Amino acid sequence: MRTPFVAANWKMHKTVQEAIDYARNFVPLVASVSDVDIVLAPPFLALPALVEATEGSRVGVAAQNVSAEPNGAFTGEVSVGMLGAAGVTQVIIGHSERRQLYGETDAGVNAKTRAAIDAGLTPIVCVGETLDEREADRTFDVLDRQVGEGLAGLTPEQVAALVVAYEPVWAIGTGRVATPDQADTVHRHIREQLTSQFGDAAASGCRVIYGGSVKPANAMELMALADVDGALVGGASLDPASFAAIVTASRPSTT
Ligand code: PEP
Numbered sequence: 001m002r003t004p005f006v007a008a009n010w011k012m013h014k015t016v017q018e019a020i021d022y023a024r025n026f027v028p029l030v031a032s033v034s035d036v037d038i039v040l041a042p043p044f045l046a047l048p049a050l051v052e053a054t055e056g057s058r059v060g061v062a063a064q065n066v067s068a069e070p071n072g073a074f075t076g077e078v079s080v081g082m083l084g085a086a087g088v089t090q091v092i093i094g095h096s097e098r099r100q101l102y103g104e105t106d107a108g109v110n111a112k113t114r115a116a117i118d119a120g121l122t123p124i125v126c127v128g129e130t131l132d133e134r135e136a137d138r139t140f141d142v143l144d145r146q147v148g149e150g151l152a153g154l155t156p157e158q159v160a161a162l163v164v165a166y167e168p169v170w171a172i173g174t175g176r177v178a179t180p181d182q183a184d185t186v187h188r189h190i191r192e193q194l195t196s197q198f199g200d201a202a203a204s205g206c207r208v209i210y211g212g213s214v215k216p217a218n219a220m221e222l223m224a225l226a227d228v229d230g231a232l233v234g235g236a237s238l239d240p241a242s243f244a245a246i247v248t249a250s251r252p253s254t255t
Contacts, residue, residue, distance in 0.1 A: 004223065005163050005207045005230035007039040007062060007124060008237030009092060022240055023053035029244035032057060034058065036230070038126075039090050040237075044078055051087035062090035062124065068111035072226035080119035085095050089123040092232075095171045096152060106149035113150060117158050123165040124232065125150050126150045126211070127190070131170035140189055147193050156198045160205030165232040166190060171212025173234055180221050183210050187227035216245035220234040 014022065019042045028217040030038055041062040042050050067077035083091060090240045093116065094109035109125060116123045127140045127146040151159060154167050166186055178186070187208050194203035198229070211232030212224055222228055230250055 001102045001252070002205070002207050003037050004038070004252065005037045005248050006153050006250050007041060007090070007092070007165075007210055007230075007232050008243050009041050009064060009095070009211075009234050010234055011064070011234060012043055013238055014045045014046060015043055016049045019050050020053045023050055026240035026244060027054060027057045027059055029195050030059065030247050031057070033247055033251060035252055036247055038247055041090075041092055047083070047088055051144065053136065059091045061087065061165060062092055063088050064092050064095065066091045066093070066112055066116060067122075068108065068115045070115070071127070080115045080121055083121060086115065086118050087148075088115075088121065090124055090163075091116050092126065092165075093124045094146070096126060096128055096167055096172060096212070100169070103110045106146055107125045107147075109150040109205065110152055112152070113162070117154070117162070122136045122162060124158040124165055126167050126232070128165075128167040128172075128212070134170065139186065143190060144188065146191055148191060148197060151197070154198070156202035159198045159202040160227060162209045163209060163230075164190060164194075165209050165211050167211035167232060173213070175213050177218050177222075178210065180225060183197070183222055183228055184225045187225065191227050213222075215245060216242055216249065219249035 026230050039060040040186050041064050062190045063083050070079055093112045098104040105251045113123045127143055128143040136218050168178055189207050194206055207229040209230035209232055210228050214231045214237045
């Protein structure tokens with residue numbers, strides 16, 4: 001039985017003060033939820049304040065990106081060590097916006113994932129096909145490559161402990177959510193790929209979460225799918241009540 005994992009990706013939204021105000025509203029809304037792992041991923045600048053504002057709660061704090069390098073002349077970058085020292089516990093790696101806008105590659109995702117694990121951070125590794133790739137019937141090929149290369153060289157234990165986020169690019173920020181059938185098919189495929197690459201224990205421990213226009217209104221039917229272990233939420237996570245409703249819909253007792 002995998003504990004559902006629900007993460008908010010705020011992208012480039014919210015000042016430090018807005019992040020603190022959000023936490024003050026949000027933490028009480030999920031105070032009674034002990035059966036879902038909940039994570040907020042604000043912009044870098046708000047990480048320390050959010051770690052402080054969520055202290056003593058079950059709400060974790062994630063970065064939206066990280067460098068694979070430990071330190072050095074890498075202007076604008078932030079290392080895994082810096083995140084850990086700030087109290088951050090998870091990190092989103094390989095989000096499609098990073099892949100599409102900043103040229104992130106599968107090899108880069110792999111390097112960041114290894115660096116994060118070595119530093120004791122939980123990676124949330126994002127994979128997903130574009131609309132063109134889906135229409136060309138290449139969804140599984142793309143996912144096999146992203147999962148295969150992104151997680152290459154990890155041990156089964158490391159894979160069991162990380163999170164894979166399936167985010168069809170055509171569903172991110174578009175309001176066009178994958179149907180339960182589409183999500184179910186892809187999540188089962190990813191689980192099979194994990195099994196063949198890392199074995200049964202790794203595949204059954206790894207949380208595979210769905211992202212792409214998840215809202216309170218559609219969360220429950222997606223979360224009810226056997227191989228969907230939670231959600232990565234962009235737009236609908238910016239409002240505390242809306243994100244809390246998605247967390248509630250992800251509880252095992254609900255789904
Ligand atoms: C995301 O950016 O990871 C995401 C899923 O965004 P949205 O929920 O807005 O589609």
